[in-house]
Amino acid sequence: MNGRQTLMLLGILVVAAAIGRWWVSSQLDQNTVACSAGRKQLETVYTMVDELSDRLASSNVSKDESAVLRHFQERAIDAYMGTVNPKTRTSPQRTYLDRIYTIDFEKEAPEFKRTQIVNFLWNAELVPRMRCTTLVLRPASPGDNRRRQLPAGAERPDVWQIEELIFTQRSPVEAAGRPAGS
Numbered sequence: 001m002n003g004r005q006t007l008m009l010l011g012i013l014v015v016a017a018a019i020g021r022w023w024v025s026s027q028l029d030q031n032t033v034a035c036s037a038g039r040k041q042l043e044t045v046y047t048m049v050d051e052l053s054d055r056l057a058s059s060n061v062s063k064d065e066s067a068v069l070r071h072f073q074e075r076a077i078d079a080y081m082g083t084v085n086p087k088t089r090t091s092p093q094r095t096y097l098d099r100i101y102t103i104d105f106e107k108e109a110p111e112f113k114r115t116q117i118v119n120f121l122w123n124a125e126l127v128p129r130m131r132c133t134t135l136v137l138r139p140a141s142p143g144d145n146r147r148r149q150l151p152a153g154a155e156r157p158d159v160w161q162i163e164e165l166i167f168t169q170r171s172p173v174e175a176a177g178r179p180a181g182s
Helices: 001-058 065-078 114-124
Strands: 084-092 095-103 130-139 160-172
Touching: 065 084, 065 095, 065 114, 065 160, 114 160
Parallel strands: none
Antiparallel strands: 084 095, 095 160, 130 160
């Protein structure tokens, strides 16, 4: 190799090294910005978790049966459904215990809009392990509660009667020598 080729090769290597350094430093800047943004997002998530755990700790819903019954009452009032009378029964199994709550409304023929029913169901299931297991609805008809035929395509009123509403709360039972939930 002569001096000119060596000089050319060294020049190309210097330019390649400069481009490489510029690329690495831009990648470093991008990674630094991404890491700081990730830290901020993690801090936001940590604060949200702390707030939610505080809200859960201060929640009025507990494992106490009277608190669950009060929870149903409050959710019905929030959904403008009037007062409810939850009836409780238990169904013990080998590995779990089912608490079954049958919801009766004080009105003789309770009629509600779908938004009220959805609001009540959504908020009633906020109790841990609580699920709606039975819901029987039928369209409410005006007047004497007899069904009348509407012509096809006619507007139907958005009013429904709840014939049966049952919630079930399933809790694990302590096995011999094992705590519940393990």
